[in-house]
Amino acid sequence: MIVAEQVADVRQAVHDAHRRTLSVGCVPTMGALHAGHVSLIEAARRECRFAAVTIFVNPTQFGPHEDFTRYPRPLENDLELCRQAGVDLVFAPRAETLYPPGFGTFVDVEPLAQVLEGAFRPGHFRGVATVVLKLLNIVQPDAAYFGRKDFQQQLLIRKMCRDLDLAVEIRTCPTVREPGGLALSSRNRFLAGGDRQKALVLSQALLLAERRLQAGEQDVQTVCAEMRRHMESARGVAVDYATVADPETLVELAVPIADMVALVAARVGSTRLIDNLVLSLERPS
Ligand code: AMP
Numbered sequence: 354m355i356v357a358e359q360v361a362d363v364r365q366a367v368h369d370a371h372r373r374t375l376s377v378g379c380v381p382t383m384g385a386l387h388a389g390h391v392s393l394i395e396a397a398r399r400e401c402r403f404a405a406v407t408i409f410v411n412p413t414q415f416g417p418h419e420d421f422t423r424y425p426r427p428l429e430n431d432l433e434l435c436r437q438a439g440v441d442l443v444f445a446p447r448a449e450t451l452y453p454p455g456f457g458t459f460v461d462v463e464p465l466a467q468v469l470e471g472a473f474r475p476g477h478f479r480g481v482a483t484v485v486l487k488l489l490n491i492v493q494p495d496a497a498y499f500g501r502k503d504f505q506q507q508l509l510i511r512k513m514c515r516d517l518d519l520a521v522e523i524r525t526c527p528t529v530r531e532p533g534g535l536a537l538s539s540r541n542r543f544l545a546g547g548d549r550q551k552a553l554v555l556s557q558a559l560l561l562a563e564r565r566l567q568a569g570e571q572d573v574q575t576v577c578a579e580m581r582r583h584m585e586s587a588r589g590v591a592v593d594y595a596t597v598a599d600p601e602t603l604v605e606l607a608v609p610i611a612d613m614v615a616l617v618a619a620r621v622g623s624t625r626l627i628d629n630l631v632l633s634l635e636r637p638s
Contacts, residue, residue, distance in 0.1 A: 355442045356432060360491050363444045367405070367493055370441070375402035379494035381485055384408040384445075385425040385539035386434045389529040393498040394438045396526050401496055405442040406435050407488050412448055413459075414480030420625075425539060444492065451487055459483045462516070465509045468603055469616060470627065473593045481506055482513050489514075489521055496522040502529075502536050504614055504629040505603060528628075530556065536628045543624040551587040552621045558583045559630035562597060562615040566632060573597045573606045584619050593618040593625070600631060611635055 357363045370377055378401030380393045386408075397404045408431055415421035428445060435443050459479050465471070466478035489497060499507040507525045514523055529537050534556035535549070544552055558580040565576045580595035598605050600614040616629040 354432075354436050354440055357442065357444050358446055358450065360446070360450065363405075363442065363491055364493075366442045367403075370403040376496070377401055377403045377405060377492065377494040379405045379407065379489070379492045379497045381407045381409075381488050381497065381499070383410045383424065383539065384431045385427055385542070386431045387529075387537045387539065389500055389502060389537040391434065391438050392529050393500060393526050394435070394440060396524060397496070397498050398439055400524070401494075403441045404439065405444065405492050405494060406440050407492065408443060408445040409451065409484065409488070411451075411480055411484040413452070413483060414477050416474055416476060419474070420540070420543075423543075425542060444488075451484065460486050460513060460517075462509045462513045465505065465512060465603060468505075469594060469596070469598075470505050470618065473618065478506070478509055482509060485510055486513065486517070486519075489519060494521055496524055498524045498526060500529075501525050501527055501629070501631070502538070503627070504600075504616060504631075508601075508603065534560070536626075538626060540624050540626065543622075545622060548589070548622040548624065551590055552624075552626055554584045554587045554590055555617050555619060555621075555626055555628040556630075558595060558617055559615045559628060563630060563632045566597070566609050566613065567634065571608060573609060580615070580617060584617065587621075589622055591620045593620070609634060 355366050378397030380397050382390050410424050460482040461479055462482050471478050511523045533553055535552050562576050562580050577595050581592050584590050584592050595617045596605050597613050597615045600612055612633050614629055614631050618627045
């Protein structure tokens with residue numbers, strides 16, 4: 354496995370892979386890898402002959418009062434996980450490499466960047482879109498793999514690639530969960546004591562929405578209020594949003610449509626978590 358810190362080394366490795374006619378798959382991450390990330394790596398390996406992982410805690414996507422400094426950075430562990438998962442190339446740059454003095458170009462993906470996560474984390478998606486565009490330009494993969502866990506993010510990246518004519522296939526992979534339903538997240542390690550149990554209210558709220566809508570509830574706002582009430586029933590859980598939206602536009606719904614996505618964000622103790630569930634009113638045939 355090649356471990357590169359410099360852009361030129363990544364370009365060389367990918368150039369060599371392409372010369373050997375290997376298709377290249379890329380999995381962008383912030384590290385602190387878990388089974389969710391590994392599922393993306395496995396998808397990349399299934400569909401591409403050369404798997405690249407990027408590990409970079411991107412400062413521009415964190416707000417001034419967010420958890421950038423406390424975000425976990427277990428690089429040696431991550432490299433070992435990548436080795437075991439059969440990764441060919443890891444790009445783990447320093448912040449100065451991606452953002453040298455004088456850096457001043459950013460990408461805004463409108464209007465998706467303004468709603469939901471964007472409304473609660475101003476500037477977040479500007480940082481995400483900018484770094485993902487840079488990483489895709491550096492690695493130049495045939496396909497890039499993202500998790501449905503970050504539903505708005507994968508939608509925004511798809512739109513950016515469409516709007517800016519990037520020649521990369523964007524793949525979205527299912528959310529990997531713990532047996533109790535909690536979506537795996539690098540931030541779960543901050544859940545102290547009873548917080549891990551309380552965090553289950555997020556996935557429970559999503560299942561509640563699915564149940565109510567599939568049972569025929571016609572008032573989406575009622576369902577959203579129930580999701581919010583369920584999450585707030587756990588002490589120390591503060592809800593940022595609980596909504597049901599169109600899965601293409603993220604416009605919040607008043608009445609149900611055939612395909613929807615329920616999305617929630619809440620702070621559990623000092624840890625902010627997000628989750629979502631794509632739901633359909635069509636009966637599986
Ligand atoms: P992160 O390191 O949190 O920026 O995540 C890197 C990629 O892994 C993103 O595309 C995430 O959506 C994806 N990811 C994170 N958690 C999960 C999960 N539980 N299941 C599937 N994908 C995930």
